[in-house]
Structures are given as structure tokens and as C-alpha cells.
Amino acid sequence: MRFAALFTFLLLAPATAQARPVSWPGGWMLMLMNDLDSNAAQLNYTFTPRYAVGVQHEYFRDEKFNIDAMTFDALLKRWNMPDAQANLWLKSGAGIAYGSGNADPAAYAGLEIDWENRHLFTLYENRIFWADDHEKFVKHKARVGIAPYIGDYGDLHTWLMLQVDYDAGKHDTFSLTPMVRLFKGNTLVEAGYNLDGGILFNFTQQF
Amino acid sequence: MKKLFLTLAAITFFAVPALADHTGKTHGPLHTITVKVEGMVCDFCARALEKVFYQREGVEGVDINLDEHVVKLDVTEGTVLPDEEITKLITDSGYNVSSITR
Numbered sequence: 001m002r003f004a005a006l007f008t009f010l011l012l013a014p015a016t017a018q019a020r021p022v023s024w025p026g027g028w029m030l031m032l033m034n035d036l037d038s039n040a041a042q043l044n045y046t047f048t049p050r051y052a053v054g055v056q057h058e059y060f061r062d063e064k065f066n067i068d069a070m071t072f073d074a075l076l077k078r079w080n081m082p083d084a085q086a087n088l089w090l091k092s093g094a095g096i097a098y099g100s101g102n103a104d105p106a107a108y109a110g111l112e113i114d115w116e117n118r119h120l121f122t123l124y125e126n127r128i129f130w131a132d133d134h135e136k137f138v139k140h141k142a143r144v145g146i147a148p149y150i151g152d153y154g155d156l157h158t159w160l161m162l163q164v165d166y167d168a169g170k171h172d173t174f175s176l177t178p179m180v181r182l183f184k185g186n187t188l189v190e191a192g193y194n195l196d197g198g199i200l201f202n203f204t205q206q207f
Numbered sequence: 208m209k210k211l212f213l214t215l216a217a218i219t220f221f222a223v224p225a226l227a228d229h230t231g232k233t234h235g236p237l238h239t240i241t242v243k244v245e246g247m248v249c250d251f252c253a254r255a256l257e258k259v260f261y262q263r264e265g266v267e268g269v270d271i272n273l274d275e276h277v278v279k280l281d282v283t284e285g286t287v288l289p290d291e292e293i294t295k296l297i298t299d300s301g302y303n304v305s306s307i308t309r
Contacts, residue, residue, distance in 0.1 A: 024255040024300070049255070049301050080246025080303040082276065118248055118273065153253045153271045183250060206254070 021073035021091055022052045023206050029054075032203040036165060036175065036194055037062065042071060050075040056093055065099025065134045067106045076111075084117040097131035104132035121145035121159060140166040145181065157183040163192065163200075237267055237281040238309070242293055245303040247276050252302065259296050263288070276305075 023029050023046045033040040037060055044054025054071045071093040079086040089112040097106035110127035123143040130136050145161035159181035166174050177200050179192025186207060192200035247253060253271040256278055260269045265286030270279040278297075282288055294304045 020251055023251070024258045027255075027258070049299060075301065078246065078301050080301075082245050082305070083248070085246040085248045085252070116248055150274070153250055153273050157250065185250070186254065206251070 020087075021089060022046050022050065022075050025049060028207050030203075030205045030207075032201070034199075034201045036196075036198055036200075037167075044071060044073065056095075060135060063099070063135050065097055065131070067093075067095055067097045067131060069093035069095030069106065069108075084115065086113070086115040088113050091125075091127070097134045099134060102133065104134055106131035106134070116145075118150050119147050121147075121161065137167065137169045140168070154185065157181075159183070161190075161192070165194075236284045238284060240280040240282060240288065240293065241308040242278045242280065242297065242304060243306040243308075244276050244278055244297060245305050247271075247273065247278070247302055249273070255300050256297065256302070259300050263296070 021029070021031075021044065025046055025048055027046045029042075029044050029046070029052070031040075031042045031044075033042070038058050039061070040056060040058035042054050042056040044052045046052040052071075052073045054073075056067075056069045056071045058067045058069070060066075071091075073092070074090040075087060076090055077088040090109070091112060092107075092109040094105075094107040097104045106129075108127055108129040110125060112123065112125040114121070114123040116122070121144065123141075125141045127139045127141075128137075129139075141163060143161055143163045145159040147157065147159050149158065151157045161179045161181055163177040163179060164174055165177065175194055175196045177192045177194040179190055179200055181188065181190045183189075186205060188202075188204040190200065190202040194200060244256070247256065250273075253273060257269045257271065260266045260278070260280060265283050265288060266280055267283055268279075268281030270281070271277070272279075280288070280293075290307045293307055297304050
């Protein structure tokens with residue numbers, strides 16, 4: 001019953017992308033991502049410290065169509081600093097979009113660049129999506145975050161973040177989402193409320 | 208005789224847990240290698256390095272301090288773990304080594 005309630009919440013909640021799509025060699029990662037437009041679930045496997053492959057299902061609520069895709073995520077570049085780290089990631093997938101009767105090939109790709117130390121976090125991400133007759137869009141996202149306290153390894157880490165989304169085609173507007181990120185062990189949860197209405201909820205489990 | 212037995216029992220009781228780490232392994236004397244790592248800023252980074260080093264034979268403990276950017280490796284006596292190998296394991300994981308102290 002509790003699982004059914006959680007599952008229902010995840011399907012109804014709206015969404016955003018996760019940080020760090022690649023973990024450690026041999027590591028699996030389950031990601032549930034719910035943003036303003038879609039609900040997605042991805043399971044991936046990291047086969048080198050730089051590359052992960054997986055499968056993703058995503059449902060676009062307004063357009064009422066699904067996409068099932070094979071995913072490929074890569075750490076293109078990492079900059080290590082004494083007290084900070086920056087990364088350039090590629091997130092991509094290709095598969096089939098289906099919904100109102102017809103099925104089309106679909107693909108997406110995006111770049112994410114982030115910088116963080118133990119106090120501050122910044123991120124910019126874009127996503128180009130193409131699904132023939134179903135949907136085509138380019139989206140942009142930026143985030144800033146601050147840690148209200150600094151925890152040790154293994155503690156519960158908390159981040160207060162603000163996300164800005166820009167959908168050039170569909171809405172041509174910016175939207176703001178204040179959110180909180182909780183991170184402990186191999187589990188990361190993000191929850192927020194978009195000022196235009198809608199709940200943001202992301203969940204990542206590494207194992 | 209009874210006193211000797213009780214003394215041995217007490218030594219066994221206190222000594223065995225001291226020789227077992229959190230994974231339940233028992234081991235002999237250890238020496239510690241301290242590695243300063245650049246770019247290790249979060250638990251995901253720490254977890255990745257922990258996984259890598261626990262796979263290396265002879266590494267019995269991995270203690271990570273994110274504030275000081277330090278990884279302390281507890282290695283069994285007799286285990287050869289050269290600086291070059293430590294550096295390779297860390298750089299292959301996506302981080303940089305700034306110093307290694309033994």
C-alpha cells in the first residue's frame with residue numbers, strides 16, 4: 001500500500017534531471033525524475049568511471065505519449081581542484097516514442113556542466129529532444145545551491161537549491177523551482193515546488 | 208589454573224573484536240597510507256573511491272575525510288601498494304592525487 005502510494009506520487013509529480021549519471025565501475029543506478037513536463041525512470045550500469053548505459057522510460061503528460069530508450073551517459077571532462085570539482089556530462093538516448101496510435105523513432109541528447117564545492121553548487125544543462133510527429137523541443141535548465149551545514153562522509157547532506165527552467169518552444173517562459181536536496185549514503189532525494197504550480201521530485205539510488 | 212583460564216578468556220574477548228573491521232574481516236597488523244585527493248567533494252566521490260580500494264587485496268580499511276580531502280588506507284603488513292598504483296586507481300576513478308604519505 002505504501003509502495004502504491006509512492007508510485008502514484010511519482011507518476012503524478014512533475015520533474016527535472018539528476019546530477020551525476022555515472023557512478024563507479026560495476027555500479028547500478030536507479031533514477032526517478034519528475035519535472036514540469038514528464039515523468040521518467042532510468043536504470044543504468046556504469047562500466048567505466050566515465051561511461052554508463054541503461055534503459056529509460058519517460059511519459060510526457062501534456063502530449064500524452066511515452067518514450068522507451070536505450071541511454072548512453074558520459075563524463076566528457078572533469079576538472080579537479082583542491083576544494084572543488086567541475087564536470088562536463090553528455091546525457092543521451094534513442095528509442096521509440098508511442099502514444100496515440102502511431103510509433104516513431106525518437107532521440108535526445110544534452111550537455112550538463114556543473115561546479116561544486118562543499119558549500120556551493122551550480123549547474124547548467126540543456127536537452128534537445130526529437131520524436132518525429134510526437135514532439136520536438138530544446139530545453140535549458142540552471143541551478144544554484146547552498147549547503148546550510150557541512151556534513152562528514154556518511155552524514156545526511158542537505159542542499160537548498162533554486163532551479164530555473166526555460167522551454168524555448170513550448171512556453172517561451174522561465175519558471176522557478178525552489179527545492180531541497182537530501183543525500184545520504186547511496187540515496188539522493190530532491191523535492192521542490194515550481195512557482196507556476198507542480199511538484200518536483202527526483203530519486204536516485206546507487207547500488 | 209582457573210586464573211590463567213580467565214586471563215586467556217578475557218584477552219580473547221577483548222582482542223578478537225579489535226582485530227575485526229566493520230566488514231567482519233580479521234587481520235594482522237596494519238599500516239596506514241594517507242592520500243590527499245583533489246576533486247573529492249561529495250559522498251558519491253568518496254563512495255566510488257571506497258569501492259575501488261576495497262577491491263584491492265591487502266586493503267583492510269578505507270577512511271575518508273571530505274573536509275581534509277584525505278583518504279586513509281589501512282593496509283596489511285607485507286602488502287605492496289606502490290604510490291604509482293594508488294595514483295592510477297585514483298586518477299582512473301576521475302580524481303587527482305596531490306600527495307601520498309606513509
